Amino acid sequence: MKILVSLFTFLTVLFYCNSSYAHALWIESAPYGTVNQSHEVKVYYGEYVTNERDDIAKWYSDVKDFKLLVHVPGKAPVQVQLTNKGDHFAGSFQPTEQGTYFLSVVKAPKDLGGQTKYEFSSLMPVIVGKPGNLDYSAVKNPLQVELLNSINAKKGASLKAKITSAGNVVPNAKVSVFSSTGWGKEFVADANGVVTFEALWSGPYVLEASTFVEKAGEHEGKPYASSWQGSTTFLQVK
Incomplete structure (x- = not known):
């Protein structure tokens, strides 16, 4: 069976080839952890759908200076120490109690x-x-993709995600769903910020929501005319 890449994905890849700052940043980790056992985390920057993971030395601007936080149930977030692995950063944290991190x-x-x-x-x-x-x-x-029913996602299932901004839903948000097979498709969330898609293949997926607003402002002492946000989440389909 041939793997088809949607027209949207093709055009997106063409755009990204000419615009390094429009890549995505995503976290990869096992969806389940164990109390008192180290849990590994990786952070990449590039194009998930085409398996492009940029060398850290080539990441746009100062993107590599990000901070990875782990939100511990009922406690303040803790920064995860990271190590440069060439094409990604790697780190780990150790859960001390049950719950969702x-x-x-x-x-x-x-x-x-x-x-x-x-x-x-x-x-x-x-x-x-x-x-x-x-x-x-x-x-x-500021922008996040929330999984609604993907805890035990299985191939063929209908999955849902909600897009929010600072706790408020983002209606009609554009959401790209990428599979590790090379398949990608763009969806539009409903009035409640919810997008629904079919898990066509087993394996890992990355979901990316994005917004673009033509509104002037200032950032790092420089004026801008518009702003773009892109937010991802990672999930495994059995």
Whole structure:
């Protein structure tokens, strides 16, 4: 069976080839952890759908200076120490109790892309102990993708995600769904910020929500005319 890449993905890749700052930043980690056992985390920058993981030395502006936080249930976030592995950063944390942990990155590069301010972010849940409903209420990033029914995602299932900004839903948000097979497709969330898609293949997926606003402002002492946000999450389909 041939793997088809949607027209959107093709055009997106063409755009990214000419615009290094429009890549995505994403977190990869096992979705389940164990109490008192080290849990490994990796952070990449590039194009997931085409398996492009940029060398850190080539990351746009100061994106490499991001901070990875782990949101511990009922406690303040803790920064994860990272090591440069060439094409990604690697780190780990050790859960000390059961619950849902969230790995989070938010980074707005100091340099503008022309007249546009860019902001990259990623958020991923790690479940320790018995799985339950994912509660994102303690994390309110500027833009985030929240998994609604993907805890035990299986091939062929209909999956849902919600797009929020600082705790508020983002209606009609554009959401790209990428599979490690090379398949990608763009969806539009409904009025409640919810997008639904079919898990056509087993394996890892990256979801990326994006917003673009033509509104002037100032960032790092430089004026901009518009702003772009891109936020990802990572999930495994059995």
